[in-house]
């Protein structure tokens with residue numbers, strides 16, 4: 001990116017000016033002041049190549065507030081029919097210039113071009129001026145998608161048929177197949193990071209935690225951080241401290257999202273890492289070296305006390321919601337404890353679920369009934385509560401416990 005050198009948008013000599021501001025020599029001080037003013041004037045008028053002024057877009061509404069900043073819906077002033085999403089780059093540690101995490105997200109987004117991956121149009125900046133102390137704010141500019149999956153699932157009026165659920169999952173797995181083929185791990189799969197356009201096209205979004213991965217031929221282990229993936233979607237290998245993980249981490253998330261298509265709420269909502277592992281064992285069975293050879297080498301396996309003697313109940317507990325036996329079988333394969341046994345995106349896409357009637361159905365007709373955008377940020381906050389072991393059958397048959405204004409369901413089920 002040619003513009004990043006100047007990206008901090010502030011006089012690069014500011015440190016020298018501050019160190020000499022204690023100077024008592026008025027001549028030197030006024031000389032430096034002139035120099036600073038010159039630099040500010042230069043920055044103010046400099047036309048950064050490849051990095052337009054964000055005023056070309058007009059903010060319409062705030063649609064997201066993540067850990068790393070705000071997201072806005074905005075309109076292109078030159079083409080009033082064109083909408084974009086502006087994701088503000090948070091300058092946590094401005095002394096170090098453009099944040100490395102945002103740079104990584106940007107590089108990965110520039111590499112990934114696919115129908116099922118959110119499209120980055122460009123990066124824009126605010127014009128440096130005395131109002132922002134000559135510091136630009138940067139925005140990633142994306143094609144606008146009307147909904148995110150968490151928003152859609154929060155609204156009881158949005159009803160997915162089996163064929164439509166198949167379409168969602170097929171597109172999601174196509175996206176994962178593509179990014180994994182390009183040696184990128186997403187590492188933050190969850191419903192809020194899955195966007196859906198009004199035409200029913202699904203886009204994987206939020207590459208803020210993504211990274212490139214390599215499969216070592218020499219058997220050398222990778223040492224990636226395991227503090228990734230939102231807790232409720234975090235796979236057992238990460239919770240047990242694995243640092244040499246790969247694409248299966250994203251397929252666990254895909255399994256959690258798939259189940260959520262029916263349960264309408266995240267299936268395992270732990271408050272702590274230990275609780276999350278306990279919930280996983282209660283659903284997928286106890287973690288043993290028999291069902292997961294090699295698990296004993298993971299750092300935390302011998303350090304944490306986990307439920308023993310638990311039977312695997314994935315199909316049994318999801319059946320009341322999911323009903324379709326092919327869907328239950330695919331879920332069972334995605335929610336495998338041992339990452340080596342977990343279905344990869346290719347195997348999942350070849351599963352009978354996608355190749356039996358009803359076949360995957362276009363979503364645009366169903367979405368045309370909803371004229372309002374649905375985003376997690378705009379939906380009422382999730383209530384704690386997760387798929388209950390004992391009462392799942394009764395709860396599945398019960399009507400939603402309450403329906404709030406706008407059709408948003410109380411997410412306890």
Ligand SMILES: Nc1ncnc2c1ncn2[C@@H]1O[C@H](COP(=O)(O)OP(=O)(O)O)[C@@H](O)[C@H]1O
Nearest residue numbers: 064066067068071085142144145148192206375
């Ligand atoms: N291109 C887009 N179109 C529509 N909404 C978007 C787009 N990108 C992000 N959003 C919304 O903003 C939210 C936060 O964006 P995201 O990229 O996930 O950032 P964060 O790292 O803050 O979670 C998303 O969950 C989604 O609701």
Ligand SMILES: [Mg+2]
Nearest residue numbers: 066192193206
């Ligand atoms: Mg996000």
